Amino acid sequence: MTTPKPKTSQTMKPATAAKKLGIYLAATPAEFQAGVVTRDELNAMQAEPPQWLADLRRNGPHPRQVVAARLGISVTGLNRAGITEALTSEQIDALREEDPEWLRRERALQAEVRKEAQRARTAAEKAEKIKAARNTKK
16 A cells, blocks of 8 residues: 655746746746745745735736737737737737727728638638538448
């Protein structure tokens, strides 16, 4: 009979934790960047965010994935527009207000991509139903 191993808490690098929390690592406190984060700590931060985390989520700077999502475009669209740095909520709101041509173009492109993805999903589902119907006839 083997003895059960003591349960160790899973840890992750600060960059991984920041990505899971949807925050920009460079804007986090030094103690967060310097240490490791356990799964339990991450879950606790998600359940009850500390003040610094709540402030970062509200005001930024935000990572590029969040900036893209808030603008309704892809990260690649940010690259095409030459936006390579993290943006604050205020900067994102200013871009929305300004509504430059590149942002309108990227939003339209993103809408086309989503429409095509939906069409492909629908076609795949339809093909699967046809395949299933053929298999039941055999």
